[in-house]
Amino acid sequence: MFELAPEAADDWWEVEALYDLCFGPGRTALSSYRLREAVEPVADLSLVARDPEGLIAGAIRYWPVRIVAGSDRAHRALLLGPVAVHPTHQGEGLGGVLIRDSLDIAARHGWPRVMLVGDAPYYARFGFDRLDGVTMPPPTNPDRVLGRALTPGAWDAITGQVTREA
Known part of the structure; x- marks a missing residue:
């Protein structure tokens, strides 16, 4: 059995080591990491799963982003x-x-x-679909830009460039 808890400051190095193990140390070169630079993850949503021995067996993080359509419209989202x-x-x-x-x-x-950048067949089971008109920083395959509305219609008519939250 696993125990889920919010990621604590002391977990940072162990979580980073897990990400390096699973994705390789070159993971930070991905375009999605440009959206995470100088931005703190959303603490309430960044979770770790500990195994019975107390070791981190899994981790997930979320980041605040904005989808900017034109000069006067920005929509908040989670990455x-x-x-x-x-x-x-x-x-x-x-x-x-x-x-x-x-x-x-x-x-x-x-x-x-x-939203996320990932494998559509895997994430479809969690309610994610391709986001047409939402553009991640290059080079990102647009077929891998997926989203899920947490409130009805939350993605309706939203298009634009994904940017860091300042």
């Missing part, structure tokens, strides 16, 4: 990711638990929408 599960616990459903539980918390805290 999900990264989510990682230690290789010794992959296939146990822990990634799904982290995603579902954190999405529930985000909805309860009033966030209207979530």
Whole structure:
């Protein structure tokens, strides 16, 4: 069994090591990391899952972003990711638990929408669909830009460039 808790400051290095293990140290070169620079993750939604020995077996983080359409319209959203599960616990459903539980918390805290860059067949089971007209910094494959409304219609008619929240 796993115990989920908000990521604490003391967890940072262990979580970073998990992300490096799962995605490689070059992960920070991805375009989504440009949106995370100099921005703190959303503390209430950044979770760790500890195994019975107290080791971090999985982690998920969320970041505040804006979708800017024109000069006067910006819509807040959450950028999900990264989510990682230690290789010794992959296939146990822990990634799904982290995603579902954190999405529930985000909805309860009033966030209207979530987006990510990922594999559509995997994330479809959590209610994510391709976002047409929402553009991530290059180079990002537009087919991998996915979103989920946490409130009805939250993605309706939203288009534009994803930017960092200042």
